[in-house]
Ligand SMILES: [Ca+2]
């Protein structure tokens with residue numbers, strides 16, 4: 001969401017509450033709710049766009065309520081239209097601090113909602129509601145927010161239609177961020193969604209010697225998702241990426257056939273494996289609080305050490321990209337440097353990296369990779385990846401990848417990363433310092449500018465967008481990664 005649309009939303013939101021103040025549709029009900037968990041259907045004040053209760057259950061004003069199939073039963077609010085809102089009075093906050101807002105939702109196709117205090121005076125969080133695959137397929141979305149002490153009215157505003165709402169909960173962050181980890185336990189800490197209208201196959205790689213039990217080359221129909229059981233003790237160096245146009249076994253993909261080790265079942269198509277330029281989600285999942293250090297998973301890059309308490313992840317475009325991608329962090333992941341024991345740069349602004357508008361069609365076709373004129377034969381380079389068998393465009397190289405990846409190179413001469421033709425784009429350190437890299441030609445490429453016009457993620461090794469993020473590992477901290485159609 002752009003800053004402009006955000007301010008527009010805020011003022012519009014206040015309009016809705018103004019509308020309430022003068023509307024005969026507003027009805028005040030007596031408060032009959034707990035201090036922290038509010039059932040959606042136990043609202044005190046509402047604005048609904050249709051006369052009567054379309055669901056016919058529980059209450060008989062204009063809010064549309066039905067029996068819910070969610071765990072715990074009861075009712076949910078449904079038939080939610082854009083602009084409708086519900087208010088829950090008497091939210092008691094004994095002391096100012098960080099609280100976790102959890103909202104129980106279902107959506108067919110995805111939606112947006114906003115949670116606020118006191119008629120929009122404070123917008124706590126604007127939530128993206130994922131496509132849960134059905135009106136009664138429930139999920140909990142959450143965010144960590146700051147709330148001042150006092151008695152507040154909690155508002156839930158429908159930024160869009162297309163979702164159902166069961167309950168909302170406000171809990172103090174301390175001691176309530178998930179359950180303690182179990183050395184043998186797992187939690188669903190990663191969800192991958194097929195945001196394309198054709199099938200997608202989710203592929204993954206581990207670090208050598210690391211076991212992971214999830215299905216690989218797993219087919220997802222349009223809109224479907226898969227949640228991975230990630231060990232509470234941590235899981236190092238995972239890479240997840242999509243394939244499209246694959247065969248029934250998830251092999252020979254048109255897009256995403258970049259391969260992997262044979263012992264993980266990977267093969268290459270007859271034309272050879274694609275260059276590993278995939279849009280991707282890479283993560284080392286940290287060890288959950290409550291597990292003793294000695295029980296945490298080993299760090300494969302430092303075998304005498306165990307994984308720390310932070311999740312480290314990226315969705316960088318340093319090697320290129322194949323499809324649009326969006327990563328949403330659900331749970332507490334503050335922006336900015338993280339104190340021990342998490343460490344690292346913290347999470348992205350707004351809890352997401354949204355490269356959903358990225359297009360291979362925008363891949364530079366006349367890129368200057370000449371290192372400021374030193375290598376004139378590289379001054380006009382087509383960065384698109386062509387499948388050598390079909391001739392179809394299958395992705396976009398980054399400058400570093402174009403200069404060094406030999407797969408499907410089709411006569412284009414490639415180099416080693418430290419070679420003079422490549423080093424100012426690949427930036428191996430040493431000899432290229434981070435400052436030399438980010439003040440050099442890598443920061444001026446069409447590719448870098450194109451990536452940054454869509455999303456804040458790394459386009460080269462020392463880019464100043466978001467590269468690596470770090471979040472406190474927790475049982476209720478998860479990532480939702482959506483890959484969209486190749487386009
Ligand atoms: Ca209604």
Ligand SMILES: [Ca+2]
Nearest residue numbers: 064079080081
């Ligand atoms: Ca309604």
Ligand SMILES: [Ca+2]
Nearest residue numbers: 039074075166
């Ligand atoms: Ca309910």
